[in-house]
Amino acid sequence: MPKAKRKVHGGADSSPYAKPTAKSTAAHSIFKMNHDLGQHVLKNPGIANAIVQKANLKQSDHVLEVGPGTGNLTVLILKAAKAVTAVEFDPRMAAELTKRVQGTPDAKRLKVMLGDVIKTELPHFDVCISNTPYQISSPLVFKLLALPNPPRCSILMFQREFALRLFAKPGDKLYSRLSVNVQMWAKVSHVMKVGRNNFSPPPQVESNVVRIEPRHPRPQLSFEEFDGLLRIAFVRKNRTLRSSFLGTTAIVGMLERNYRLWCSQNDVPVDDTPLTEVNDVDAMAVDGEDEEEWAGFSDADEDDELPDFFKQERDARKQNGAGRKKRGRVTELVREKIRKVLEDETQLVEKRARLCDEGDFLRLLYAFNQEGIHFSS
Numbered sequence: 001m002p003k004a005k006r007k008v009h010g011g012a013d014s015s016p017y018a019k020p021t022a023k024s025t026a027a028h029s030i031f032k033m034n035h036d037l038g039q040h041v042l043k044n045p046g047i048a049n050a051i052v053q054k055a056n057l058k059q060s061d062h063v064l065e066v067g068p069g070t071g072n073l074t075v076l077i078l079k080a081a082k083a084v085t086a087v088e089f090d091p092r093m094a095a096e097l098t099k100r101v102q103g104t105p106d107a108k109r110l111k112v113m114l115g116d117v118i119k120t121e122l123p124h125f126d127v128c129i130s131n132t133p134y135q136i137s138s139p140l141v142f143k144l145l146a147l148p149n150p151p152r153c154s155i156l157m158f159q160r161e162f163a164l165r166l167f168a169k170p171g172d173k174l175y176s177r178l179s180v181n182v183q184m185w186a187k188v189s190h191v192m193k194v195g196r197n198n199f200s201p202p203p204q205v206e207s208n209v210v211r212i213e214p215r216h217p218r219p220q221l222s223f224e225e226f227d228g229l230l231r232i233a234f235v236r237k238n239r240t241l242r243s244s245f246l247g248t249t250a251i252v253g254m255l256e257r258n259y260r261l262w263c264s265q266n267d268v269p270v271d272d273t274p275l276t277e278v279n280d281v282d283a284m285a286v287d288g289e290d291e292e293e294w295a296g297f298s299d300a301d302e303d304d305e306l307p308d309f310f311k312q313e314r315d316a317r318k319q320n321g322a323g324r325k326k327r328g329r330v331t332e333l334v335r336e337k338i339r340k341v342l343e344d345e346t347q348l349v350e351k352r353a354r355l356c357d358e359g360d361f362l363r364l365l366y367a368f369n370q371e372g373i374h375f376s377s
């Protein structure tokens, strides 16, 4: 039996959201929602209006809407802003939206871009509004934070647990790399709770709308450097920083490569003569870690996945065998620099990432950078 098709959107009362004109009736065509794309259309006009109002739009604003769907938010944004760029992955949705505004005065002020917003080069915009498809919550926040010229404000709807991660503090269960990053670069505030029955079809969980505003002045820091350090610290947020930074050859190897690059860019000579012969596996055990524990990364959050460099290093080691190896002087030097930063300079060596605050991470980054150790290449 064929599966029942759902109405694309079902508003009820107020115009223009729910009392469709002849034009927008065409947009109410019927097709099956794609759950893989997080297609839960907002059907409560009151919530849609509140979201747009909370953005405090100016008539001169250019708004980016992520995932416009059939346009329930878009038509309201168009009433309050100068222009809207709407990035939509699903061509069926993009076609519905285009039809909905076609022939209206708003059509000229709407640009629909088809594609994955995460991979799309975005034009400049003042405000971002999104009933966010839950699969891209994390990459979308990271993309917005990393923009050199971030929007004045972003009003974003997320699944509740994801929203709570944005506010989490050191020691909270939901504290993660995302929490530290977002709080470093922005001010996050809660806008409203939205029950699951306000969507069609209803998602499994409740949602929250949050406001993200960039900090002024913007911290004088490289986003990639700070995030690179957090990636290492949060792969295993319950382990000590000693364990995270010194416990695996993969991390030390990556930091050594970055150190070599920094040396070459700063005319610092490196001594490549082999120093000691050590058993690589034993060396890891001495440092108190087993590579397999990394592979489990049981305490990692979804956005703190095993970094690519670790996987590459692990595969290379499997191929080459992890037998007796000569550890170079540079490796020893880098290990000593890491030890010095953790033990002497910051005294954070026994602290765990889940308990470190923004100030701890900043101190770590500063001390590593002073030693010529960097986290972005």
Ligand SMILES: C[S@@+](CC[C@H](N)C(=O)[O-])C[C@H]1O[C@@H](n2cnc3c(N)ncnc32)[C@H](O)[C@@H]1O
Pocket: 037, 038, 039, 040, 041, 042, 043, 066, 067, 068, 069, 070, 071, 072, 073, 087, 088, 089, 090, 093, 115, 116, 117, 118, 131, 132, 133, 136
């Ligand atoms: C939760 S629905 C929101 C629809 C509409 N804005 C609303 O509030 O009724 C999410 C929308 O994002 C779109 N989408 C999913 N992944 C996307 C991506 N990577 N880039 C752009 N749009 C995406 C989906 O096709 C869907 O239309």
